[in-house]
Amino acid sequence: MNRFTVAKTTTISGVGLHTGRKVSMTVRPVDGGTGRIWRRTDLAGADIPALVPYVSQTAHRTELSCGDVSVSTVEHFLATAYAFGIDDMHIELTGPEVPMGDGSANPYLDMLRRAGCAETNGIVHPFVVSSSFEVRYAQSLYVVEPAPQLSLSVRIDVPHPLIGEQSIDVDIDKHTFASEIASARTFGYFDDHERLQKLGLARGADSTNVLVLTQDGLLDGTLRWPDEFVRHKALDLVGDLALVGWPIWAHITATQPGHAGNVALARALYALVTQQVEA
Secondary structure, three states: OOEEEEEEOOOEEEOOOOOOOOEEEEOOOOOOOOOEEEEEEEOOOOOOEHHHHEEEEEEOOOOEEEOEHHHHHHHHHHHHHHHHOEEEEEEOOOOOOEEOOOOOHHHHHHHHHHOOOOEEEEEEOOOOOOOOEEEEEOOOEEEEOOOOOOEEEEEHHHHOOOOOEEEEEEEOOOHHHHHHHOOOOEEEEHHHHHHHHOOOOOOOOOOOOOOEEEOOOOOOOOOOOOOHHHHHHHHHHHHHHHHHHOOOEEEEEOOOOHHHHHHHHHHHHHEEEEEHOOO
């Protein structure tokens, strides 16, 4: 498979979901083999590869760190880059967190469409899962099986009137990602907002960028799909799997997935990739 970077430099701006800080994000073309590299332009420090060894936080978001430098809430953007087949780029941030937009991947979908794709030097070999295995983390279970591309079966069961048992089966390519997953927004509970703010989280959260759940419904707005919640869980899973650093050819059945479980799965896959490369 040929490697791709973005065709041109493109920038978006917005507010971070957890920090509440205004930030700009810029993607830039790079040479093949560079990988997806995050760069804080407001700090002097190391670049941060978008790889699972650099994960430093999985509570309510995925955060990457290198030394004292970190970038947070990277999962929605990385999911979009993975689905579009962008292997190599610099992603520059003027602050500590990715701009959230409307809580879905739509802002990054529009961004990468404007940036375009350009073939670069080198090739990328997908990691082809050859035998089935499982990963368990707390309440999350992932069953990984051989398949000719990345496909997901995601299952959740949440005791809320709008959610309950939901499931989605989807192949991950740029077309199905755009039509079936990208628009699904993050969600949280109104009763948790004050607690999260005391922890330094959700300072930029409101009903414009989060589906805010009350005890019996939504605080504001309407759902884009009745099963928008499980679609968003699929979005998060793709973004966390992007941290393996290779295209993954497998079918993954994920039951009650969350960022911590997703990253545990990504670590297991990364270890297999590393063994393959060293061999």
